[in-house]
Amino acid sequence: MSNVSGAASHKKKNGMLTVLEDQEPSILQWSAIDPSVAVPLVKIRLDFITSLRATNPNSNQMMIKVLYKDSSGADEKTALFSFTNRSVMDNIQRTLQQVVARKKASSSTPGATATKDVDAVSSAATPSSQANSTDKEDLSTFLDSDKLLKDHKLQQKLLVDNKTLMITFKEAVMSNGLDPEEFWKTRLHLLRSYAVQQSQKRGPYNVLSTIKPVASSDNKVNVTVTREKIQSIFEQYPIVRKAYDENVPRLNEGEFWSRFFSSRLFRQLRGEPTSSYDRADVVLDKYLYMDPNADEDTAKENIEHINPLIDIQSNEQDNSVKLGNAPDVTMKENNDNRISGIMKNMNRLSRRMLANIKDENQDKTPEVEQLEEQLDLRDLEDDVELEYNELKLQNSKLVQNKANRIDERISSDYAETIKASQQQFHEPFNLTDIYNPSTQRQAIFDVAKEISQIVKQNTKQYSQGWQAANLNFQDSKASTINDVGPESLNISADELEELRLTHMTSIEFLRHFWSHLGSGSKDKQDLLTLKKLHASVSKCISRVEAVIDKFQDPGSKQTVRAIMQPLVTSLNKALTEYQKASSAMLEYQERVHKSRTQTPV
Amino acid sequence: MKFLIDDLPVIFPYPKIYPEQYAYMCDIKRTLDIGGNCILEMPSGTGKTISLLSLTVSYQMFYPEHRKIIYCSRTMSEIEKALIELTKLMDFRTKELGFKENFRGLGLTSRKNLCLHPISQERKGIVVDEKCRRMTNGQLSLQVAKGEADKDQLCSFHEKMNDLDPHEYIPVGVYSFEELIKYCKGVGICPYFTVRRMMSFCNIIIYSYHYLLDPKIAQRVSKELSKESIVIFDEAHNIDNVCIESLSLDLTNDTLKKASRGVNSLAKKVDEIKRVDSQKLQDEYEKLVEGLRATESSRNEELIMANPILPDDILTESIPGNIRRGEHFVMFLKRFIEYLKTRMKVLHVVSETPASFLQHLKLLTFIERKPLRFCAERLALLVKTLELNEIEEFIALKDIATFATLVSTYETGFQLILEPYETENASGPNPILHFTCLDASIAIRPIFDRFSSVIITSGTISPLDMYPKMLKFDTVIQESYTMTLSRRSFLPMIVTKGSDQVSISSRFEIRNDPSVVRNYGTLLIEFSKITPDGLVVFFPSYLYMESIISMWQNMGILDEVWKYKLILVETPDSQETSLGLETYRKACSNGRGAVLLSVARGKVSEGIDFDHHFGRTVLMIGIPFQYTESRILKARLEYLRDHHQIKENEFLSFDAMRHAAQCLGRVLRGKDDYGIMVLADRRFSRKRNQLPKWIAQNLLDADTNLSTDMAIANAKKFLRTLAQPSNPKDQEGVSVWNADQLKDHQKLLTKNAEAEMELDDLNDDELELAFEK
Numbered sequence A: 001m002s003n004v005s006g007a008a009s010h011k012k013k014n015g016m017l018t019v020l021e022d023q024e025p026s027i028l029q030w031s032a033i034d035p036s037v038a039v040p041l042v043k044i045r046l047d048f049i050t051s052l053r054a055t056n057p058n059s060n061q062m063m064i065k066v067l068y069k070d071s072s073g074a075d076e077k078t079a080l081f082s083f084t085n086r087s088v089m090d091n092i093q094r095t096l097q098q099v100v101a102r103k104k105a106s107s108s109t110p111g112a113t114a115t116k117d118v119d120a121v122s123s124a125a126t127p128s129s130q131a132n133s134t135d136k137e138d139l140s141t142f143l144d145s146d147k148l149l150k151d152h153k154l155q156q157k158l159l160v161d162n163k164t165l166m167i168t169f170k171e172a173v174m175s176n177g178l179d180p181e182e183f184w185k186t187r188l189h190l191l192r193s194y195a196v197q198q199s200q201k202r203g204p205y206n207v208l209s210t211i212k213p214v215a216s217s218d219n220k221v222n223v224t225v226t227r228e229k230i231q232s233i234f235e236q237y238p239i240v241r242k243a244y245d246e247n248v249p250r251l252n253e254g255e256f257w258s259r260f261f262s263s264r265l266f267r268q269l270r271g272e273p274t275s276s277y278d279r280a281d282v283v284l285d286k287y288l289y290m291d292p293n294a295d296e297d298t299a300k301e302n303i304e305h306i307n308p309l310i311d312i313q314s315n316e317q318d319n320s321v322k323l324g325n326a327p328d329v330t331m332k333e334n335n336d337n338r339i340s341g342i343m344k345n346m347n348r349l350s351r352r353m354l355a356n357i358k359d360e361n362q363d364k365t366p367e368v369e370q371l372e373e374q375l376d377l378r379d380l381e382d383d384v385e386l387e388y389n390e391l392k393l394q395n396s397k398l399v400q401n402k403a404n405r406i407d408e409r410i411s412s413d414y415a416e417t418i419k420a421s422q423q424q425f426h427e428p429f430n431l432t433d434i435y436n437p438s439t440q441r442q443a444i445f446d447v448a449k450e451i452s453q454i455v456k457q458n459t460k461q462y463s464q465g466w467q468a469a470n471l472n473f474q475d476s477k478a479s480t481i482n483d484v485g486p487e488s489l490n491i492s493a494d495e496l497e498e499l500r501l502t503h504m505t506s507i508e509f510l511r512h513f514w515s516h517l518g519s520g521s522k523d524k525q526d527l528l529t530l531k532k533l534h535a536s537v538s539k540c541i542s543r544v545e546a547v548i549d550k551f552q553d554p555g556s557k558q559t560v561r562a563i564m565q566p567l568v569t570s571l572n573k574a575l576t577e578y579q580k581a582s583s584a585m586l587e588y589q590e591r592v593h594k595s596r597t598q599t600p601v
Numbered sequence B: 001m002k003f004l005i006d007d008l009p010v011i012f013p014y015p016k017i018y019p020e021q022y023a024y025m026c027d028i029k030r031t032l033d034i035g036g037n038c039i040l041e042m043p044s045g046t047g048k049t050i051s052l053l054s055l056t057v058s059y060q061m062f063y064p065e066h067r068k069i070i071y072c073s074r075t076m077s078e079i080e081k082a083l084i085e086l087t088k089l090m091d092f093r094t095k096e097l098g099f100k101e102n103f104r105g106l107g108l109t110s111r112k113n114l115c116l117h118p119i120s121q122e123r124k125g126i127v128v129d130e131k132c133r134r135m136t137n138g139q140l141s142l143q144v145a146k147g148e149a150d151k152d153q154l155c156s157f158h159e160k161m162n163d164l165d166p167h168e169y170i171p172v173g174v175y176s177f178e179e180l181i182k183y184c185k186g187v188g189i190c191p192y193f194t195v196r197r198m199m200s201f202c203n204i205i206i207y208s209y210h211y212l213l214d215p216k217i218a219q220r221v222s223k224e225l226s227k228e229s230i231v232i233f234d235e236a237h238n239i240d241n242v243c244i245e246s247l248s249l250d251l252t253n254d255t256l257k258k259a260s261r262g263v264n265s266l267a268k269k270v271d272e273i274k275r276v277d278s279q280k281l282q283d284e285y286e287k288l289v290e291g292l293r294a295t296e297s298s299r300n301e302e303l304i305m306a307n308p309i310l311p312d313d314i315l316t317e318s319i320p321g322n323i324r325r326g327e328h329f330v331m332f333l334k335r336f337i338e339y340l341k342t343r344m345k346v347l348h349v350v351s352e353t354p355a356s357f358l359q360h361l362k363l364l365t366f367i368e369r370k371p372l373r374f375c376a377e378r379l380a381l382l383v384k385t386l387e388l389n390e391i392e393e394f395i396a397l398k399d400i401a402t403f404a405t406l407v408s409t410y411e412t413g414f415q416l417i418l419e420p421y422e423t424e425n426a427s428g429p430n431p432i433l434h435f436t437c438l439d440a441s442i443a444i445r446p447i448f449d450r451f452s453s454v455i456i457t458s459g460t461i462s463p464l465d466m467y468p469k470m471l472k473f474d475t476v477i478q479e480s481y482t483m484t485l486s487r488r489s490f491l492p493m494i495v496t497k498g499s500d501q502v503s504i505s506s507r508f509e510i511r512n513d514p515s516v517v518r519n520y521g522t523l524l525i526e527f528s529k530i531t532p533d534g535l536v537v538f539f540p541s542y543l544y545m546e547s548i549i550s551m552w553q554n555m556g557i558l559d560e561v562w563k564y565k566l567i568l569v570e571t572p573d574s575q576e577t578s579l580g581l582e583t584y585r586k587a588c589s590n591g592r593g594a595v596l597l598s599v600a601r602g603k604v605s606e607g608i609d610f611d612h613h614f615g616r617t618v619l620m621i622g623i624p625f626q627y628t629e630s631r632i633l634k635a636r637l638e639y640l641r642d643h644h645q646i647k648e649n650e651f652l653s654f655d656a657m658r659h660a661a662q663c664l665g666r667v668l669r670g671k672d673d674y675g676i677m678v679l680a681d682r683r684f685s686r687k688r689n690q691l692p693k694w695i696a697q698n699l700l701d702a703d704t705n706l707s708t709d710m711a712i713a714n715a716k717k718f719l720r721t722l723a724q725p726s727n728p729k730d731q732e733g734v735s736v737w738n739a740d741q742l743k744d745h746q747k748l749l750t751k752n753a754e755a756e757m758e759l760d761d762l763n764d765d766e767l768e769l770a771f772e773k
Helices: A086-108 A118-123 A127-143 A145-150 A152-161 A163-175 A180-185 A188-199 A227-236 A238-247 A253-261 A264-270 A282-289 A298-303 A312-317 A337-355 A367-375 A396-424 A437-475 A493-519 A524-550 A554-597 B019-034 B048-062 B076-097 B125-136 B138-146 B156-163 B177-187 B191-201 B215-221 B236-246 B253-289 B326-344 B354-365 B369-373 B375-385 B391-409 B440-450 B466-471 B514-530 B542-555 B557-562 B574-589 B603-607 B631-644 B648-665 B682-686 B693-698 B708-722 B739-772
Strands: A004-010 A013-020 A027-032 A041-045 A049-054 A063-069 A076-082 B002-005 B008-011 B037-041 B069-073 B105-107 B204-208 B230-234 B249-252 B350-352 B414-419 B432-437 B453-458 B477-480 B490-497 B534-539 B566-569 B594-599 B617-621 B675-680
Touching (some): A041 A063, A163 A180, A163 A493, A180 A493, A238 A282, A337 B542, B002 B019, B008 B048, B008 B076, B019 B037, B048 B069, B249 B253, B253 B326, B253 B375, B326 B391, B350 B354, B354 B369, B375 B391, B414 B631, B432 B440, B440 B466, B490 B682, B490 B693, B490 B708, B514 B542, B542 B557, B617 B648, B648 B693
Parallel strands (some): B230 B453, B534 B594
Antiparallel strands (some): A013 A027, A049 A063, B350 B414, B414 B432
């Protein structure tokens, strides 16, 4: 891509005006043809240009006035160039306008239209490896309950996401002293599924196809790009990364990106046709001509072993003396670089997107077997017999008896029904009877009437009931249909909330209590926990009583007591069980002690 | 399972069988018993190959003649598949019978695909062949013995085989190409020569059609096969194209230039030899005078050049006098090449018969027809004594000799077409001389003449009677089987219009119309949204595919597809396409999903399967007609009309539909597989009856004129239904038989047959009665 240049005269001397963008720093340079002139060379730095003025297209004169600031930044100087060729002048004018516009845009908008991070760029090299390593970590984390229990961050996140859980946690652990580890031990499944959910990542997708430049009102074109998108661009198109690495210290980021999105390189990578009318970007379009595979591992791919069932090259080589006629023009290899470039681009992009995914379920079976499997006709194989695991019950006699009893009950029910129905049918029934209208019409009419009456009744009831339910639903302010409306109970919503809270907390404690009691372990640590839980359960009872006492009104007190009765029963049962178990334990200990102290004679 | 067909015990490697597989096997057995040819159309995905193999192997092993099986398929990938299935079959037979049978099965392909030596890295297969020949013919080893050449120049893999007996090269059994190469690498012998030399000991040999049809190879490879052998052409719907290809060739200025250089070097060599060792040439001349054909060495594979014409057409006379002397022959060749060069300078299209070409040739150069017929043979002899260093030049010279022999041997059924410009708008002339065979029956005639039983089979070979007409042979059985299904496992649909009710078609006049292109694009987007895993799209030609892709890119359609699936494209570069296919399969397997854009007559549709999740939907964009402006095609159509009474439109339509059906059939393998087949062109609704029976039967009338949204709704419903697991009980007895059900069916058939015979007998008795009366 050559630099834009044209013949122009400056201060009445003929010379060549060139826009040198790929130099450092970029300059606008005019050099006189005749070196003996007073000022043979004029150099203006592009980033010092403030504005441009050009003569009217209709006028005969063709001049461009460039206003620029000196290196000191103080004065505004002007340089006047006059042209003889309209097209040359237009060319240079356009280029300079681009430069100025770019500069203006990049200086004001690093935050607005493009959010980039230098960190993002540096980490662009490692996202794929990171992704893979975290995959490994996560998998082992999920399976390891200890790790989950220790992962406080995860637990916190889960609590933040799950409100009900948070409430329970607050009440049980923070207010009433339940051990947090206890809390989480029974909720490992929640932690695990949450961890898996969090670690799911979205796969790579074709980023450039989602970036669409939008023309805005004031003749500018806006492009929205996020950090992640830029990372993906770098991953999917290493040529862009290369361009970035080579150019960014020189140009600032904003400028780089705005130039990139208006360059031919961008359009070609997207697969759009590029015409010579598009504005070409000197710097970036250099990369158009570089081989996109330059730093690629295509060499590696060539050696890769290709599945013999899809090996097209071998298919072609199967007959070495094949001559035949050349294919017609529609089937010939088209050497049009543009279109075959688009197609190759798509293939390369897809390949790259899949390359980062590590195949964890890789088939380790030898290739021959894999191929055989592929060719197998699966439904001609024998049906897979369902294998049942036989459960061996310990107290089989007990189960037997119960089973027998159930059978008896069922059979006794049947026996009764059969006896009843037997009594109903005394007359013999003629099965070959056909419908005789004279004798049976009346009976049929009666039955039909009865049935239609019942149906009418049912529909009435049903529609009434449905409407009633509808009304109820619309009226009630409760969050669930099954909720008991607070109005019907003369209790305020807050008080109900409190009751609920107490209930939930008590259930939580009860659950832990029962799981520990049921485990039957005689480990000292566990026994200690059990004791603690027992204490908490007693506290629960007292709490419930306290809440109930809050209600002054005897009417509501009764209702509340009734509501909380099941909870109280279960709490009391828990206490009694504990008593039983602890007394049994004491007995056992005494016996052991006795047997120890008693020395054998 | 094991069952009997008449008296033949057949061992089938699965515990169950499809009813159509049984019918298929019965018909094949009948054909083999009667001794004749048959055409059988067996639906895709119903285990055609394994049925074929199990029946023919059982047939071979049971009957005392032990007829050899020659199994021909289209591409190397399909041959590999057949070999793997055969391995499985033989393993099963060993298990069933309790002993390992003395059974050898091998596959043959080109040297380039089988060679272990570094010369196989050469790009062109023919160069590999030539280099191999130079290393392995007797001359080089003679030189080494004399001390003139270095021992390292020989091919170690080939030399190692001299220590072994042909029986010992490879143990008894069936080997796929992969296995063969692995084994030979381990032992250090050459896989190609192993197969070539063991072919006569094999029970079954599997290779591609060319090894039987192309005279240039067939004579070397398939010479010793007995006429009792069973010949099977699998996936034979394109066999007429293979026949035509084997007798056609193109000549370009490039070839002529290289051939010129070659003939000059040859002349120089002849002079050299005359000075140094004229005795050699003299001996050659003497032999030719006496009419003795030069005897070839016992190792036929080192033949320098095989005769490109059919064996029956080779003249048994002695080589004519004017080309007996080496230097005379070289002059002869030179004159011929010069003539061809002048012909190529013509700037208008020329189309003439071989007879007129020869006439003009004689007029200008006095070259007669007879010596031309011996060109290939004479060149082979000459080059035996003098070796040309430049392989490319030598190959060009061989092509010229092939052309000369072909044009002079055949009078009818061939055409010469000179096209000075490649395309209509080409700036400069790039002339190409097509020598094209018009008559597919020429190349296959020797097969039908020589072998008694030829089985032609494929999944999509409708209409069946077109092939006997085209290839001029008779059949004893022509049958098209239908698929028995318990639930509809594939959904063929014909989409004729887009959602805006604009008809969609790939008709030449409207194919670039933006609304048509957009409608196709919407169809693609919608199907990529709802298809799980893999979606395959077929276009009629590369040109059309490229133009539509570029238009789609501008419309933003491909951007939309990227949201749902990865996009892969088939390119004329086969290595790139293979990599693309691997990526495609990987994406389908891991859930990402991918779309493959390929061409209906291309390399992918020929040999690659898209079964199960690799292809859940196949989208046929337009009807894959050939390029009707092609002069070669026009010549062929005219010939078919005149000689075979096949109308042009009939043939074009048949050709297009068979390619379309072939693409559709790629998605099914087995009855538990399911797929959607979409034919997207308005003209398909009239061609419904040209689809194979098994597809046409499953195509409901309601599905023959759908718009895009209706098709999508159908597809969604279908996919939802198919996602439910099928109850194997439903299939039992209907689409799958176990051993008992098969026996019941056989009993039923015999009862029916007996009843019929009784009826016939009865009629005879009645007749007698009548006569007596």
